[in-house]
Structure formats: structure tokens, C-alpha cells
Amino acid sequence: MAKLIGYARVSTRNQSTDRQETDLLAAGIRRDDLYTDHGVSGALASRPQFDRALEALHPGDTLVITTLDRLGRSTHNMLAFADELRTRGAGLRVLNLGGGDVDTSTPMGSMLFTIMAALAQMEYEIKRERVTDSVSKRREAGKDLGGRPQRITDSQIRSAIRLVESGEPAAQVARDLGMSRASFYRRSRELATSAVT
DSSP states (O other): OOOEEEEEEESSTTSOOHHHHHHHHHTTOOGGGEEEEESOOTTOSOOHHHHHHHHHOOTTOEEEESSGGGTOSOHHHHHHHHHHHHHTTOEEEEEEETTEEEETTSHHHHHHHHHHHHHHHHHHHHHHHHHHHHHHHHHHTTOOOOOSOOOSOHHHHHHHHHHHHTTOOHHHHHHHHTSOHHHHHHHHHHHHHHHHO
């Protein structure tokens, strides 16, 4: 008897699959036929629960996902995956694709899936290009790119260097500053280099 196998995924551990699971259960998937990956990127080839969902698929079954990006990011990979399902005699159903429910076992669904997969990859690449462009423009303008704020000031490092020069062990001085000895030496070199230039 044909079954619906559901798959939900979030990329980070602090995200929730609750909404995806609600949609999948509402689509008729039984709770024990629902597989969920937490903290797993769509770019990864191996996703433990996704692999289990595929093992559970038999000819006539349908894999159901909420959105296309749950499968991955590359059009090529998504289309190859849809073809693999077809050769196994299984279908793919995307609940929110192009504003509606798309089943790749139908000719219209297959065509729409192909178009939407290409658009999803294009959208991802455009976003990535914008981020890269923004970072390079901020870097060129000498603006802060974020990251961890530097807790220990240059003045504190200079004082620590004087302590080491007066005979205090570098490891102890670094520990008192709350940093590793390697970080202390790196910051000391950076200060020495900036003083020379």
C-alpha cells in the first residue's frame, strides 16, 4: 500500500521544525512516517534523517516536503533527485511550491518542479552574491565587518608586555588577561608591527 513519507529540516539547532511538521501532518502523513533533521545544512550530501526517509520509500510511495529548499540548494541536485525518485517508482510532493501543492508524478507537476528548482537556485545565488558584494564594499570602505568585539585593549597588552619584560611569566600574564598565551603573543606582534609602520 502506497505511503506518504514526510521530511522536515532546519539548518541550525536553535531553529524549529514545528511549522513544517504541522503542515506535513495536515497533508496526511502519519507521525511515524515523519523524518526530521535538526542543524543540518541543505548543502550537505548526507543528512541522517533524510537518508532514513529515502530508505523508507518504496515504489508507489511519495516523499512530501513543505518547500523546495528542504531538498537542497542546487538545481542540478534537485532535478537528479527527482529523477532518482521516478526511477525508483516513488513520487515527490512539495506542499508550498509556486503558491500551491505540486506532485512530480504528474507531467504538469514535473514541469513546475523543474522551473521552480531553477528559480530557487537563482534566488540563492543572488542572495550569496549580494552578501559577498556587501562585505567587499564594507571592507574597501574600512568599515567594521562585525565579529567578536575586542575585549582587551592595546593599552592592556602594552602593560602586559612590560610585565613580561620585567620577568613575569608570559603564560601567567596572558591568563590574568583572560586570553591564551598564543593570542597574547599574536597581539604583541601586531602592536609591534603597527608601531613600526
